[in-house]
Amino acid sequence: MSTLPGAYYTDPDVFALEQRRIFESMWFCAVRAADLPKPGAFKTVQVGAESILVTRARDDSIRAFHNVCRHRGARIRTEESGEVKRSFQCPYHAWTYDLEGRLIAAPNLTKMPDIDRVAYGLVNVAVREWLGYVWVCLADEPPSFEEDVMGAVRTRLGDVADIDNYDVAGLKVGRRIVYDVKANWKLIVENFMECYHCATIHPELTEVLPEFADGYAAQYYVGHGALFGEEIQGFTVDGSAGLDRIPTVSQEQDRRYYAITIKPQVFVNLVPDHVIWHRMFPLAADRTVVECDWLYLPEVVDGGADIDRSVELFHRVNTQDFDACERCQPAMSSRTYADGGVLVPSEQHIGLFHDWVRGRLAD
Numbered sequence: 140m141s142t143l144p145g146a147y148y149t150d151p152d153v154f155a156l157e158q159r160r161i162f163e164s165m166w167f168c169a170v171r172a173a174d175l176p177k178p179g180a181f182k183t184v185q186v187g188a189e190s191i192l193v194t195r196a197r198d199d200s201i202r203a204f205h206n207v208c209r210h211r212g213a214r215i216r217t218e219e220s221g222e223v224k225r226s227f228q229c230p231y232h233a234w235t236y237d238l239e240g241r242l243i244a245a246p247n248l249t250k251m252p253d254i255d256r257v258a259y260g261l262v263n264v265a266v267r268e269w270l271g272y273v274w275v276c277l278a279d280e281p282p283s284f285e286e287d288v289m290g291a292v293r294t295r296l297g298d299v300a301d302i303d304n305y306d307v308a309g310l311k312v313g314r315r316i317v318y319d320v321k322a323n324w325k326l327i328v329e330n331f332m333e334c335y336h337c338a339t340i341h342p343e344l345t346e347v348l349p350e351f352a353d354g355y356a357a358q359y360y361v362g363h364g365a366l367f368g369e370e371i372q373g374f375t376v377d378g379s380a381g382l383d384r385i386p387t388v389s390q391e392q393d394r395r396y397y398a399i400t401i402k403p404q405v406f407v408n409l410v411p412d413h414v415i416w417h418r419m420f421p422l423a424a425d426r427t428v429v430e431c432d433w434l435y436l437p438e439v440v441d442g443g444a445d446i447d448r449s450v451e452l453f454h455r456v457n458t459q460d461f462d463a464c465e466r467c468q469p470a471m472s473s474r475t476y477a478d479g480g481v482l483v484p485s486e487q488h489i490g491l492f493h494d495w496v497r498g499r500l501a502d
Contacts (some may be wrong), residue, residue, distance in 0.1 A: 271308035362393030
């Protein structure tokens, strides 16, 4: 089975089409809800080619808007995050919007009766909260969140309730690491979906999860979780004991690792004492920023527990994976890879991912 041709990973026109038909058309995991702790807190997020302003309104709900002033198009906020008291004011001509996006003030606004304060408010973006994260969709008619997002979890685990056992929304960020990867986003997805490479580049991971040394991908089988090695105490870089176990994790899920891909840009890793959550932000055909959260019980984080050995395991996995993707990226423009490569039998699910990409981009 052949892979996608090399141009799918390098062509700016292909990337621009992906921005419109994938990232700007599907549910996109934007921010951790806890990063917006009170009304006026905001974050700006790149979703496809658009800058999106995500904030908490005065009624404590989360809102999202295109980060574009309706007057002359200036960006309302240029910072990655911050806080305002009651409103957002454009720094160009001082058009001012409340936390619900309504136009509330502008120089000489009373002399412009044809300017409707609602119609010329900030342009809303659809928002959903789930598992402690804020998901946005730029489509005029967003697809079903239950089918596309929750459905991906159901397809992988067999039941959405199986992820509820980890109480992801109730966990707290213990560590966040941002990786700037010089590779196409699809290379990162493909890497995460298979374990054919695990024995080659992940010695620490295969020590903790021995079956990965045989090339089995945990997310290849519905409901399957990779079992910890017999001598392994916890999901740590040296196999030593981890942190306090999430109490609602079932007996069947104990001492197991589950991986989930939620297209187009989320990877979820579940282990008994923490959750590792990746969000990808594709910025160019050959550049992807990946934001990775390590989530623990609040008492673990607030109590100052040492999480270094826990974080270090998947930080090494991330570094090893992203190095591999960056080694692949230059070859995508080689004449040798113009027609693509080949998939081995254990990578047939990557072939399905390629079919999905082709389908999204097809006229």
